[in-house]
Amino acid sequence: MLAGVSTAAVARRWNAAGLLSGARKASGPHPRPLATWRAETVRALLVNPRNAAIRTLNGEKVGPAAWPAIVPEETFQAVVRMLTDPSRRPAVPVGQRLLSGLATCGKLLDGAACGAHIQAGRNEYHGPTYRCASNGHVARAAAPVDEFVIGLIVERLSRDDAADLLLDDTRPDVDALRTEAQAIRARLDDIAAMLGEGELSREQARTANARARARLAAVEAELADAGRVDVLGDLVKADDVRALWDSSEFGRARQRAVVDTLLTIVLHPPGRGARRFDPATIETTWKIGP
Numbered sequence: 189m190l191a192g193v194s195t196a197a198v199a200r201r202w203n204a205a206g207l208l209s210g211a212r213k214a215s216g217p218h219p220r221p222l223a224t225w226r227a228e229t230v231r232a233l234l235v236n237p238r239n240a241a242i243r244t245l246n247g248e249k250v251g252p253a254a255w256p257a258i259v260p261e262e263t264f265q266a267v268v269r270m271l272t273d274p275s276r277r278p279a280v281p282v283g284q285r286l287l288s289g290l291a292t293c294g295k296l297l298d299g300a301a302c303g304a305h306i307q308a309g310r311n312e313y314h315g316p317t318y319r320c321a322s323n324g325h326v327a328r329a330a331a332p333v334d335e336f337v338i339g340l341i342v343e344r345l346s347r348d349d350a351a352d353l354l355l356d357d358t359r360p361d362v363d364a365l366r367t368e369a370q371a372i373r374a375r376l377d378d379i380a381a382m383l384g385e386g387e388l389s390r391e392q393a394r395t396a397n398a399r400a401r402a403r404l405a406a407v408e409a410e411l412a413d414a415g416r417v418d419v420l421g422d423l424v425k426a427d428d429v430r431a432l433w434d435s436s437e438f439g440r441a442r443q444r445a446v447v448d449t450l451l452t453i454v455l456h457p458p459g460r461g462a463r464r465f466d467p468a469t470i471e472t473t474w475k476i477g478p
């Protein structure tokens with residue numbers, strides 16, 4: 189999922205492999221039969237905190253579990269954020285251009301950038317284009333823009349220090365964050381128990397709970413950031429970054445996930461009558477690393 193595969197694609201893959209979705213524990217006389225996977229059932233499975241050894245009760249995370257995690261918590265949090273973030277763009281069809289839905293429109297409207305997503309289009313003069321989804325603000329040839337962005341990424345990931353800067357620096361934090369998240373969940377358990385035992389008033393418990401949950405949300409967000417770095421994985425370590433990027437097994441979905449992990453991209457109008465590609469009209473900001 190973090191590498192950019194859709195839930196629908198995962199469902200197809202599992203169904204093709206003969207894996208069926210499990211019946212829920214029989215809560216009545218009629219347990220649900222095994223069924224083929226759909227995008228929604230894959231999604232429901234992936235956002236289940238039990239995958240990261242987090243116990244839940246009525247949908248609330250209540251504490252560390254007695255069973256081992258099947259994915260590290262940061263990976264789990266990154267997937268949850270990806271699948272539940274309301275600002276997340278809708279899933280993109282196969283064959284999508286590199287920056288569709290990732291870059292935003294930088295056309296100034298009353299002093300502020302338009303901000304709408306950029307989508308792929310086509311026109312007679314330019315061939316494939318990128319254009320503002322809300323309005324025709326920006327419309328420019330797509331290929332030079334793609335090539336410019338790929339060049340930036342390949343150059344950055346080809347540097348000797350790429351792995352250090354992008355991976356190692358974030359790794360030590362992850363253990364600490366994971367431990368802290370578990371400690372907070374244990375604390376939530378304690379608060380509930382202390383309320384039950386009468387050691388805390390309802391008001392005290394509510395305050396303690398709110399504080400713990402706020403901190404937990406912050407820690408989970410940091411874990412999600414760390415987990416997203418997994419997308420880079422072998423790309424950072426490759427001897428020939430460009431060759432791996434272009435290889436068929438890497439694929440467009442994965443390329444898009446890498447762009448989304450590394451860069452914020454704003455496309456500005458190329459300028460009236462501009463015939464030459466001007467890199468200054470592509471505003472890029474690195475999301476991670478110096």
Ligand SMILES: [Zn+2]
Nearest residue numbers: 293302320325
């Ligand atoms: Zn626009």
